[in-house]
Amino acid sequence: MPSASSLSRNKLVWPLAALACLLIFNFFFTPHFFHIEVKEGHLYGNLIDIIKNAGPIMLLAIGLTLVIATKGIDISVGSVVAISAGVVAIMLGGDLGGVPRHPLSVALVTAVLAATAAGAWNGILVSRIGLQPIIATLILFVAGRGIAMVLTNAMVIWLYVKPFAIFGQGYLFGLPFSIYMVVGLLLVTWLLTRRTAIGMFIESVGINPTAARFSGINAKNILLGVYVFSGFCAGLSGLVVCSTVMSADGNNAGNLYELDAILAVVLGGTSLNGGKFYLLGSMVGALIIQTLTTTIYAFNVAPEISQVVKAFVVYGVSLLQSERFRRRIAGVFVKRGAVA
């Protein structure tokens, strides 16, 4: 008898298998891929880099998982990353001596609040005005970058506030600090959705908003909530992005991140049709994307074809997710076997 937990485990199997394939491939073909060494008390190596570089996408993917579970989409997250980075940069200021203009904590909170407000804007458009999610978030997708440019006066602001570097470059107990942010957010989100009724309500709204509403669920508030949360996640992601390069660039910070994050969610087994969602799956999805990128770099694939290689792998993993496709493949093998 398939129980709910084993079903979700089933859902994790395919993304994990894809990740394992990528790793095994690297094990054979990329020298030193699994090599990890300790330098200055930190762990170094390809695997650590993958986890560290996947951090911003993982943070975005946590928020997007819930949005996509409601059959929505939030394509503004990349731009909201830029807003968050811009806000934290102007709050800290580009002082060469590294003296922050405002206290670090105030800057961090303001940046995340700004991003959360952006999420609330999206949520209001979707839940109260009734715009289609892709259109509603398209507004900030475009305008968000504009806002970030205005914030930074269309210049790249460089930061010298040392303590701020911890989000993107710092280490704690030998591991990159951003990993703890991801794990922490993941844990909180998991508790919030699975240890309260929010998860079930989100899935109900995604499966059938009318039926959910007729059951007495306040579908509008659920929708508003997931977009606010997605903005919050983008805010955290923006801090990491800004801290990694110690600069805010309204044009490039978080550029196209929304696509990688959506891809991570889909690779992780959450359907764009809404309904059941898999937070852990989304994390595996983000790792697949990052591993792929790292592998392509490691192989010195010419940049002009690296995107094509990436596209083919993503295509393969997506097909693997499709039960119909798997059955058809299995059918081919069974027939061959019968003939032989």
Add this chain to the structure above:
Amino acid sequence: MAEEAPVLEMRKISKVFPGVKALSGVDFRLFRGEVHAVMGQNGAGKSTLVKVLTGVHAQDAGEILLEGKPIRPDSPFAAQKLGISTVYQEVNLCPNLSVAENMFIGRQPMRFGSIRWKELNRRAEEALKRLNVAVDVTLPLSSYSIAIQQMVAIARVLDVSSKILILDEPTSSLDEAEVERLFGLIRTLRQQGLAILFITHFLDQTYRISDRITVLKDGLFGGEYKTAQLPKLELIAKMLGKELSEFSGAAEGAAQKQKKGEATPVRAEKPVLRIRQLGLRGSIAPFDLDLSEGEVLGLAGLLGSGRTEMAKLIFGIDSPNQGEVQVKGKKTNINSPHAAMMAGMGYCSEDRKNEGVLGELTVRENIILALQARNGVFKHIPYKKQLEIADRLIESLRIKTPSAENAALQLSGGNLQKMMLARWLATDPAVLILDEPTRGIDVGAKVEIMELILNLSRQGRGVIFISSEFEEVVRCSDRVAVLRDHVKVGELAGPEVDEPNIMRTIAEGR
């Protein structure tokens, strides 16, 4: 006087859609200078008949004769060229263009490549004057009421020289005065010798305007009658596919019961629901409704008579624009299903699949959903408790599922219906509204559901029961509210509750 030959004759028309026989062997005739109404419940095949005639669908069998010559229009445009014009329920004109532009769009009088506006406006005015419609044709169409817009739409199609005018539910968004105005126009056109096919679900309007009635029932031809020779009651019986004689004996018995009923005083009971003048324009006329503890109130009426609209208004799915609701003696502002639930109501939709069941969730989650929604997000019901509630309801309602953790979409129709009931029973509602709970489930499950309904009332709940099967309504209900044309026309109580009385109430009101 020998009957002249019909303008239009449709013979033995059949049309099959995948899985449904929409029309089988339907005959239809239309004469010059008459209004011919096609009557039938929703899904009886009225629209399909029109669509075959106007070239939207091709018939699978049968032939269409226009003035004695066989035709086979393959598009609405081809039908129009043959002289078959249609005005649909929703006016499909351009509201931001002027009346005159709308009338001549696509065939404006031109000279040297530019539109001759004066000529355009003059011709529009003339065409409308012939229909006794006096409006300023240069104003945008949107500045006029829907009724005028309808008339402009009619004038537009008539100007393209019509032999047959099809009016498909033209009155559904009109108020009484507007309907009268439209009927005036229809009468004028009839005098001018036009053949008019009129489709409506309003019984009254059929009797006011039509000369002849063709009845359809489940895609079958139910007969053609002169309106004057077909009493309303008989028409209703035919739309339901029943013989009136079946009832005549029972009706007498019922009349006697009714007399006896008047003698017995009505028990004073604890009211759980008291509705006064609740209404929503365009959905259902203001109505009063009372429901007591332990009472089953049936809602009876033809399909499309406003039963579901009434239920949705009570449960807050649609927001009323007038009226007052009291639940358990407390005045309650019900503007959403959430509010209705908090007040102690539950509602099982007639459309289980699209408005009830969440197929990918488990049976347990489906059952627990409303209770959890009432508790709110943070008062999470622990898993063990959820399972306990689900298992108890699965057992007491005898829901057939391998376990509470199976996905709901694996259940059969009858079991899904019971699962929907379980969802609301988990919230222990004072009022339960069941919209067609017996539709599309097998006979055994039907009996079980009806027993459940009676059980619920014995537990002291007020139940509002909606069914298209008058027999079921009669069997379950203590009282019956009767609806017709989106108006509550009467109420039957105690011994008066029987099928003939329901039909008579639909026919005559009270």
